[in-house]
Amino acid sequence: xxxxxxxxxxxxxxxxxxxxxxxxxxxxxxxxxxxxxxxxxxxxxxxxxxxxxxxxxxxxxxxxxxxxxxxxxxxxxxxxxxxxxxxxxxxxxxxxxxxxxxxxxxxxxxxxxxxxxxxxxxxxxxxxxxxxxxxxxxxxxxxxxxxxxxxxxxxxxxxxxxxxxxxxxxxxxxxxxxxxxxxxxxxxxxxxxxxxxxxxxxxxxxxxxxxxxxxxxxxxxxxxxxxxxxxxxxxxxxxxxxxxxxxxxxxxxxxxxxxxxxxxxxxxxxxxxxxxxxxxxxxxxxxxxxxxxxxxxxxxxxxxxxxxxxxxxxxxxxxxxxxxxxxxxxxxxxxxxxxxxxxxxxxxxxxxxxxxxxxxxxxxxxxxxxxxxxxxxxxxxxxxxxxxxxxxxxxxxxx
Amino acid sequence: xxxxxxxxxxxxxxxxxxxxxxxxxxxxxxxxxxxxxxxxxxxxxxxxxxxxxxxxxxxxxxxxxxxxxxxxxxxxxxxxxxxxxxxxxxxxxxxxxxxxxxxxxxxxxxxxxxxxxxxxxxxxxxxxxxxxxxxxxxxxxxxxxxxxxxxxxxxxxxxxxxxxxxxxxxxxxxxxxxxxxxxxxxxxxxxxxxxxxxxxxxxxxxxxxxxxxxxxxxxxxxxxxxxxxxxxxxxxxxxxxxxxxxxxxxxxxxxxxxxxxxxxxxxxxxxxxxxxxxxxxxxxxxxxxxxxxxxxxxxxxxxxxxxxxxxxxxxxxxxxxxxxxxxxxxxxxxxxxxxxxxxxxxxxxxxxxxxxxxxxxxxxxxxxxxxxxxxxxxxxxxxxxxxxxxxxxxxxxxx
Numbered sequence: 074x075x076x077x078x079x080x081x082x083x084x085x086x087x088x089x090x091x092x093x094x095x096x097x098x099x100x101x102x103x104x105x106x107x108x109x110x111x112x113x114x115x116x117x118x119x120x121x122x123x124x125x126x127x128x129x130x131x132x133x134x135x136x137x138x139x140x141x142x143x144x145x146x147x148x149x150x151x152x153x154x155x156x157x158x159x160x161x162x163x164x165x166x167x168x169x170x171x172x173x174x175x176x177x178x179x180x181x182x183x184x185x186x187x188x189x190x191x192x193x194x195x196x197x198x199x200x201x202x203x204x205x206x207x208x209x210x211x212x213x214x215x216x217x218x219x220x221x222x223x224x225x226x227x228x229x230x231x232x233x234x235x236x237x238x239x240x241x242x243x244x245x246x247x248x249x250x251x252x253x254x255x256x257x258x259x260x261x262x263x264x265x266x267x268x269x270x271x272x273x274x275x276x277x278x279x280x281x282x283x284x285x286x287x288x289x290x291x292x293x294x295x296x297x298x299x300x301x302x303x304x305x306x307x308x309x310x311x312x313x314x315x316x317x318x319x320x321x322x323x324x325x326x327x328x329x330x331x332x333x334x335x336x337x338x339x340x341x342x343x344x345x346x347x348x349x350x351x352x353x354x355x356x357x358x359x360x361x362x363x364x365x366x367x368x369x370x371x372x373x374x375x376x377x378x379x380x381x382x383x384x385x386x387x388x389x390x391x392x393x394x395x396x397x398x399x400x401x402x403x404x405x406x407x408x409x410x411x412x413x414x415x416x417x418x419x420x421x422x423x424x425x426x427x428x429x430x431x432x433x434x435x436x437x438x439x440x441x442x443x444x445x446x447x448x449x450x451x452x453x454x455x456x457x458x459x460x461x462x463x464x465x466x467x468x469x470x471x472x
Numbered sequence: 473x474x475x476x477x478x479x480x481x482x483x484x485x486x487x488x489x490x491x492x493x494x495x496x497x498x499x500x501x502x503x504x505x506x507x508x509x510x511x512x513x514x515x516x517x518x519x520x521x522x523x524x525x526x527x528x529x530x531x532x533x534x535x536x537x538x539x540x541x542x543x544x545x546x547x548x549x550x551x552x553x554x555x556x557x558x559x560x561x562x563x564x565x566x567x568x569x570x571x572x573x574x575x576x577x578x579x580x581x582x583x584x585x586x587x588x589x590x591x592x593x594x595x596x597x598x599x600x601x602x603x604x605x606x607x608x609x610x611x612x613x614x615x616x617x618x619x620x621x622x623x624x625x626x627x628x629x630x631x632x633x634x635x636x637x638x639x640x641x642x643x644x645x646x647x648x649x650x651x652x653x654x655x656x657x658x659x660x661x662x663x664x665x666x667x668x669x670x671x672x673x674x675x676x677x678x679x680x681x682x683x684x685x686x687x688x689x690x691x692x693x694x695x696x697x698x699x700x701x702x703x704x705x706x707x708x709x710x711x712x713x714x715x716x717x718x719x720x721x722x723x724x725x726x727x728x729x730x731x732x733x734x735x736x737x738x739x740x741x742x743x744x745x746x747x748x749x750x751x752x753x754x755x756x757x758x759x760x761x762x763x764x765x766x767x768x769x770x771x772x773x774x775x776x777x778x779x780x781x782x783x784x785x786x787x788x789x790x791x792x793x794x795x796x797x798x799x800x801x802x803x804x805x806x807x808x809x810x811x812x813x814x815x816x817x818x819x820x821x822x823x824x825x826x827x828x829x830x831x832x833x834x835x836x837x838x839x840x841x842x843x844x845x846x847x848x849x850x851x852x853x854x855x856x857x858x859x860x861x862x863x864x865x866x867x868x869x870x871x
Contacts, residue, residue: 098657099687102676103870114667116836123834147693149653151664166763167653169664208835215837224680224771224871225840228673228764232666232836236658254548254566258497259635265550265568267631268513274627277501281623288498294546364565365627372623395821422794422860423822435522436607437515437631438614441624461821469868471502472623 074341076451077374077409081390083336084350084375087357090385091242091308098230101222103283104240105384110216110226112233116208119151120170123201127161127183127190128152128174134196139189146171161190170202177201209233219387221283244284244383246376247307248275251292251299251314251324252363270365270437271313278372281471282380284308299327303353308383310356311376312349314363324360325349333358341451342409344434345371366434370411370446373465373472393448396464398456399427405453413443414464426464443467473740475850476773476808480789482735483749483774486756489784490641490707497629500621502682503639504783509615509625511632515607518550519569522600526560526582526589527551527573533595538588545570560589569601576600608632618786620682643683643782645775646706647674650691650698650713650723651762669764669836670712677771680870681779683707698726702752707782709755710775711748713762723759724748732757740850741808743833744770765833769810769845772864772871792847795863797855798826804852812842813863825863842866 075083093107122128129140140161146152148167156162156173163185164170164177175198182194209215215229216222222230222238230238248271255269256262269291276286287307292298294315302310315324325338331353338349338360345367349360359376361368374391381389399417412428419425426447429439445464456462474482492506521527528539539560545551547566555561555572562584563569563576574597581593608614614632615625621637629637647670654668655661668690675685686706691697693714701709714723724737730752737748737759744766748759758775760767773790780788798816811827818824825846828838844863855861 099672099675102679114661117666117834118661119664146664147653148651149662149665149693167666203832203834207832209837213837216840221867222676223840223867224673224676225768225836225866227676228669228768229836229840231657231672232669232764234657234661234667236656252547254546257635258630258633262513262517262633263548265518265545266548267516267566268633270627270631273498273630274623276498277621277623277626280501294548365631369624369627395817418794433602433606435516435602437624437628438608438612441615441622441628467624468620468622 074339080340085382088382093239094242095237101238105221107239107241109214109218110230112209112213114234115206115210121203122164122168122177123203125165125180127178128164129161131176131198134176136195138192219385241385244308246279246284246309247287247305249289249302249312253294271368282377283384284380296327300331303331310358313361313368365437366440393463396424396426398460399425402456404455405449407451410449412447414445414447416444473738479739484781487781492638493641494636500637504620506638506640508613508617509629511608511612513633514605514609520602521563521567521576522602524564524579526577527563528560530575530597535594537591640784643707645678645683645708646686646704648688648701648711652693670767681776682783683779695726699730702730709757712760712767764836765839792862795823795825797859798824801855803854804848806850809848811846813844813846815843
C-alpha cells in the first residue's frame, strides 16, 4: 500500500497535457490556454477622457475663464483639429483627447452657453485623462499559458483584439463500469443486482473537471468483455469495480492480458484502498473501486487532478482548505481517511467541519449531502473540537 | 441612487424561474432540479455483504467451527437456497445474503479446504451486513428541487434508477453592446475606437452562471439600432453602454420609446453607478455601464444572482466570505465600493485580502488578475490591517 500523495504524484507524472487547438473566443470560457495570450493592440489606443466634460489647455483652465467650444468629440468620433489658445472641445467618457489639449474640465464644473464654456473649478493638467497604454500595450501578455479562462480573461482577450485562442483539447476520458450485478438506470436490473451509479457520476466529474467523458457499455464480469475496452482510444481509461482482491476481480487480469503494465494497485486510504494504476501502451488506466462512495472519493483525489494535468494546468493538486473541527475525532489508523462532513461558520466566520456520525462507504446519499471531506492523515492523533484540520469542499468543484 | 442590496432585491423580484424540461441524466450535470428527485428503487435492494467472506448462522460461527460450503453467491448471482445448519455460502462484497444466514465470516478470518470452511475468528451477528434500504428506500427524496446537480447528485439519481430528470431550462440572456466606438475582436476598429470586450465577457459570465448567452450585433449610438433589440425574445436583455448621463446615452431613451418601463437607473456603488433596470413587456432589461470593469462588477453583483433566480436556485445572493485585510483602507464615501484585491492566507490559514494600489475602473487587466472583490459598505470607517472584511471570490465562480 502506498501513500495518497505518492500515488497522486505517480499518476500525475503519467499525464501528458493534450495538444493545442484553436477555438473562437466566444467558445473559450473555461478552457485552458495552451500559449500566452498576447495583446494585439494598445489599450487605450490613445489618451482618452475618463469623464464627460471639455478638453482644454490646463494653463487656460483657471476658475472664471471662458473658452470657445470649437467642436465635439463623442467616443468613436475624434475631433481632428489641434486645440488653439482660447479653445475647448466637448468630450465624453472614452473620447480621444484632441491634439493640444492637456486637461479635462468636468461637465459638472462647467457652464456652456452660446458656444462658450465657463470654467467653474480650476482644472489640473492630466487629471481625468487615461493615458494610451494605461491598461496594456500591444505585445503584453494578457493571460498566461496554462490558465483556465474566466469571464474576465475572455473580456481581456477581447479587448486585446484576439478573436481566436489556442487552448488545450479537452481530455477525453473513457469510463468502463464492470460487474454482472449492475444495470444502467431504466434498464432491467439483474436478480440481486443494483443500478449502476459510477459511470454517470464519473462522467459528470470528468465534465466538472473540464474533460469530455466517453461512457463505454457496462462490461459483465468476463475477461473478454473487459479486455475489449483496451481498444479504446482515450487520454485516460477509468474503470470501476473489479479492482479489489477476490475471485471476481477481473479488471486487472483482463487488462493485464491485453498488455497493461501495472504501476501500483493499493493505496493506504479509506474509503478506496483497492485503486489500480497502469498503462495500456500510451494510455494510462486508472482502476477505481466498485463501491460508489469509494469510487467518487478516489476520483476527487486522483481523477480530478489527473484531468487538471491533462488539461495543462500547472497546479493539479486538489484545493485543500483549512477548517476547525466541530466535534472531536478519534485517532486514525495507518490509512489516510476522508470523512464526509458538514460545513458551518463560527462567529469569527471561520469554516467549521463536523464529520457525519456514520461514515459507511455504502451510503451514497450521505456522501451526496456532505459539504466537504475532512482529510485525516495516516496515524493522525485524536483531535478535539476546535482543532485545525484540512478539508476539501466538493460542490464548488461541481463534484 | 439606491443601495446595492435594494437594487438586487428589486432585480431578483422581477426574475421568474424558467419552465421545466426533461433531460437525460447523462446531460444533467450542473443543471438545476425543477422537482425533487425521488428514488424508484430501494438501495441496497436486499441485505448484502459488505465484505468478501462467507455467509453463515451466527450461532454456528464460533472460532474453531467447521462448516460445509454449499454454494457461491457472487454479486449479481444470488444463492437461491436457504442456509441450513452446518452450512456456509461463499460471498463477495455486494452479494445478497442467503435466506437463513445472519452473519458474515470475513475471508481473512476463514480457511477453506475440501469444500469446508474453518472459522478462525468468532463472528458477530449482523456485522458486515448492509441492510436493505440502508442508503435509501423507494420514494425517498434523493435530491431536492432547486439544487444545481453535482457529480454526486448524478450518481445518487442513477442509483435511484432515474434515467431522466426534470430541470429548469437554461435562462436565455440576450446581450447588446452599444457604442459607435466599439468593434468586435478581429473586425476593423473605428477611428479613436476600441475593441469591445463587454459582450463576450458577459456571455462568458452568463455561461458561468448556467445560462445560454445570445450575443446581439453591436448597436451604434442610434436610437433605431438600439431600439431593434426590443424585439428580442429572451428571459433577460442585458445592455452595456449608454446608461450614464450625457448626450450620447441612448439606451434608456431608445428602449423607453419602445415601451420600456424604467424601474431604477442609479446605484450607490463604485465602480458602476449608472446601472439601469426596467421591463420591456414581460422581459426584464438590465442596463450595465459601458466601462468594462464597471460592467463586469455590476454583472457579478446583479446578473449572476439574476441568473441564479431565473435558474430556480433559492439562494441567489453572491457567495460572500469573510477575510482579513492585508493592508489598511481609508474611510469610504456614500457609495458601496468593490475593491479589486489579491488573496493570500495567514499562518492560521485564514484568507487575507489586500486591495490593489490602483483601483482605476478602466484597467481591465488589473481586474482580471484580482482574486476577489473587497466589499466596502457605504460610509465604512477607515480599516486597519487585520480588520475583518467581506470578500467575493471571482475565479471559483468562473468569472
